[in-house]
Amino acid sequence: MTTRIQETRGDRIFLFANYLYLTLAFLIVAYPVVYMLSASISNPHYVGSGEMWLWPKGITFEGYQRVFENSKIWSGYANTILYTLVGTAISLAVTLPAAYALSRRDLVGRNLFMGMFMVTMFFGGGLVPTYLLVKDLGMINTIWALVLPGAASIYNIIVTRTFFMSAIPRELEEAAQMDGASTTRLFLTIILPLSLPIIAVMALFYGVGQWNSYFSALIYLNDEAKYPLQIILRQILVLQEMSAQTGGTVDASTASALNNKAEVAALVKYSVIIVSTLPVIVVYPFLQRYFVQGVLIGSVKG
Known part of the structure; x- marks a missing residue:
């Protein structure tokens, strides 16, 4: 009772x-x-x-009609999906092994490496040196200029490292090693399957960041066919606003036409916001369970 x-x-x-x-x-x-x-x-x-x-x-639905009648929208969607998938995969491939290595107490110089990583959170090379480096590597106007320079986030590595240290039992690793499992096999067959929450969280973090990114494309891409969705939407908004603000005489008919253009520009603006954010809103509920669990576990210890 x-x-x-x-x-x-x-x-x-x-x-x-x-x-x-x-x-x-x-x-x-x-x-x-x-x-x-x-x-x-x-x-x-x-x-x-x-x-x-x-x-x-x-x-x-005139706003959506105007947006989707633009063929560049579809190419921008395709490019953004490609950049997001490739960028997220590369970021996970860098973040997960790095975080696991730093979580191992038997890694020689672990604190030194961690300190070197953390320095980059406060100091950077700057835009011009970074651009020159990307140019010297021959990555200008390629997908690699968008996905490689920011492939690893030190904050995400720290959160993932904390998850490995707090959620993966050390005894499990020792048992696998006693059975003859190598470090690579241990990581791929035991650690990763037990780390789905933090993998989902990192995929969401990197995916959303890549989806919303526009500055790198603005700097490194010069081929309009390779522009991501955010750049295409920016162009549409700028053109609409410029069209709405352009006028000659100030008679009644011209004033009415300019007012109509301004209203259409505002309508397109809201349609563009929905178009760019809807995919992320749709995907998030499927990752919410992992997101909450992974963030909470990954933030228990420092």
């Missing part, structure tokens, strides 16, 4: 305050998302005048 613990008045107040806080936090986070989604399918006149503040009004 179980005994039910009676909640005190303080407990009820604490729970109420928690639920109230979580509700407010949800509303603060959800409102911009709902607003952008509604604005992307609403008549831009209602959006600009403030009449549309939550739910769609004067539903129209």
Whole structure:
């Protein structure tokens, strides 16, 4: 027979305050998302005048039509997917072995290597030396200029190292070594299968970062056919805004046309935001379970 613990008045107040806080936090986070989604399918006149503040009004899909009629959008999507998949795979291939090696207590000079890695978190070579290095390596206008320079994140290596140290029993490694398993076999057949949470977290971190990245492409790519989605969307927004701001005379008909262009530019802007963020929003729920578990385990110890 179980005994039910009676909640005190303080407990009820604490729970109420928690639920109230979580509700407010949800509303603060959800409102911009709902607003952008509604604005992307609403008549831009209602959006600009403030009449549309939550739910769609004067539903129209002109913004999405204008976005997807642009053939560059599809090439940008294909390029971004390729860059994200290749970049995430390379980052995982670098981060996981490095983190596991640094987690091994029998690694000679482990603290020295860790200190050298951490120095790069505070000091960098700068944009110009990095560009010259990438150019000398012959990676300008190639996928490698986007995925190799930032392949490893020291912060992610530290989190993954902490996971290996806190979640993988040392006795398991010793037992495998006693059975004759080499370090490589131990890592591939035992450590990695037990590390799915942190692998999912790192894949999400690197994948989202690569998906949203545009600065590297802006610096290193000069072939428009290789532009990722973010650069293509930036071009669309800039062209729309320039078109909306361009005018000659200030008569009534011209003013009306310019106003219509400005409204269409705003409509396209919201559509572009949804188009660029929707894939990440769709993928995240499938990784949420691993994300929470991996981050919590990886942050227990320093």
